[in-house]
Amino acid sequence: MAKLYLISLGCNKNLVDSEVMLGRLKNYEITDDVSSADVLIVNTCGFIESAKEESIRAILELSSERKKGSLLVVTGCLMQRYADELMRELKGEVDLFAGLGDFAKIDELIAKRENADFKNAVFLQEQESRVITGSNYHAYIKISEGCNQKCAFCAIPTFKGKLQSRSLSAISAEIKELVGRGYKDFSFIAQDSSSYMKDSGERDGLLALIDAVEGIAGVRSARILYLYPSSTSLELVRKIIASPVFVNYFDMPIQHISESLLNTMRRGTPKEHILKLLETMRAAPDSFLRTGVIVGHPGESEADFNELCEFLESFSFDRISAFAYSREEDTLAYDMEQVSKKIINSRLKKIEKITTKALNTSLNAMIGKEILVYLNGKSDESELFYSAKPLAWDRDIDGEVLINESEIEKLENGKLYCAKITELAGLNPIATITKEA
CATH class of the missing domain: 3.40.50.12160 (Methylthiotransferase, N-terminal domain)
Structure with missing residues (x-):
């Protein structure tokens, strides 16, 4: 072979x-x-x-x-x-x-042995069978391709084209096929997930997707990644909170919080709307909030940057990804007056301290709590530990919980257990499995 x-x-x-x-x-x-x-x-x-x-x-x-x-x-x-x-x-x-x-x-x-002709900008998945990697219980489900947003810093629409949503029937068929293969935990992804079905004239297509997924037997848990503030409604957030299947996991890159920078970035939504969304997400039971921000975008003044820092310090995000602005051709920001790399690097170092503090605060808050976890198998950290993914976390990007003890025997990879967080080892929560979920 x-x-x-x-x-x-x-x-x-x-x-x-x-x-x-x-x-x-x-x-x-x-x-x-x-x-x-x-x-x-x-x-x-x-x-x-x-x-x-x-x-x-x-x-x-x-x-x-x-x-x-x-x-x-x-x-x-x-x-x-x-x-x-x-x-x-x-x-x-x-x-x-x-x-x-x-x-x-x-x-x-x-x-x-021939090159492609590059005529088709993107591939929109239908009924293709995939080989899922890295997990025997979790799979990512792509719900659309392309993007209709006009962010000043982003070149994705220039090579991925306009938004093209997969049909709900194709998504449902894929999930049912994967459930039949033993998968039960799903993360829904796209360039702009909250714009799903807007290309077909539907204002809030994720509401229908949530209903469809909830109706599929065998789906134990799900979450939606890459919500875009201008296309995320309070109705959608409340729908997720009320769902018996979708966990209160909210991944919404805000990119900035300064009203001035949001306008310069062409983000398409005011600060007030972003705050309403975040406050509603944070108030949800057992909610987990992840965001991303860009440092040094053209037009970012010292006052803009300080406002961003103050906001990130005061709002309790569980995870914050901070990126230095990257000047990309074929974008509106490319021809704007650039912030010097020296200033960008200095600001990034400052904001990384904030992101680290937010992570530590979130992890320390877990100590003493009993949570639901999927068992992954032996951890890469050490053969002395098993690796587990909390139900509320996404696979890979949010870290892992290390299991060092269990009150039950014959643990099975991919199975859901109750685990009590006892301490932290660096950035890894340590837990004891107490019972089957």
């Missing part, structure tokens, strides 16, 4: 695309050994400069490490965004180039 090595870079939306490709390439044996692979695929990220550099570095490293006669394939966002340049500059290292519209036919392209 021929061997396949695949590296998926960037976000979990890319991971879903990689899993679709693995589903199309089931006749290959998956390997972690680059030197033994007959086919190597790099699913690239092209969102910001650091991601682009990581993708190029991965391509060049695989090219130098692979065996003679193997096939190196490059696909994904970076490939779609810079197709002409990459095909010209990497023709000596890469054998086959494919774009965002080619995931479901990657097996055909490999068999024919």
Whole structure:
């Protein structure tokens, strides 16, 4: 059997695309050994400069490490965004180039040893079977592609195009198929999840999605990632809070809180609306709030930055991701007067202290509480611990709980248990499993 090595870079939306490709390439044996692979695929990220550099570095490293006669394939966002340049500059290292519209036919392209034509901007998943990676109980579900937002800093619409939502029937069919394979915990993702079905004229399509998911037998828990403030309604937030299936997990990148910067960024919603959403989310029982902010966007004054810091310090987020502004061509902010890198780095260091404090506060608040966790198996931290994911957390991005004791025997990976948090070891909560959930 021929061997396949695949590296998926960037976000979990890319991971879903990689899993679709693995589903199309089931006749290959998956390997972690680059030197033994007959086919190597790099699913690239092209969102910001650091991601682009990581993708190029991965391509060049695989090219130098692979065996003679193997096939190196490059696909994904970076490939779609810079197709002409990459095909010209990497023709000596890469054998086959494919774009965002080619995931479901990657097996055909490999068999024919031919490049894609890049005519289709994106691939909108229908009934393709995926090979889920990294979990035997959790799966990401992509609900749409593209984006209709006009953020000044973001180039995604230029290479992913306008919003295209998957049909509710296709999403439901995928979930039912995965439930049949034993999956029961789902995270719904998109560039702008809260705009789901707006391309079909529906104002709040996630309400219908929540109803549909709640009606599928076997779904134990679910959460929605990447809510966009201007397309998130209070009705949607309350719908999630009232749901018996969707946990009170709220992932809403606000990017900034200064009214001036929100306007400069073209975020499309006033500060007042953002605060109403966040306050409603925070008031929900056992709620978990994650956000993201950009530091050093063109036009960010010292007063704007201080306002952001003061807000992040006063509002109790569980997780905050802070990113230095990345100047991207084909964006409105590219031609604006830039904040110096020295100032950006200085501001980022200050805000990282705030994000660390928020994380520590959130983790310390867990001590003494009994929570529901999915057991993952042995932890990479140490063979002395099992790894578990709290029901309220998303997979991978929010961390793990380490299990060092259990009051029951014969623990099963993927099963839901009650666990009591006893202490912290660095940034890892330590817990004892007390009973089956």
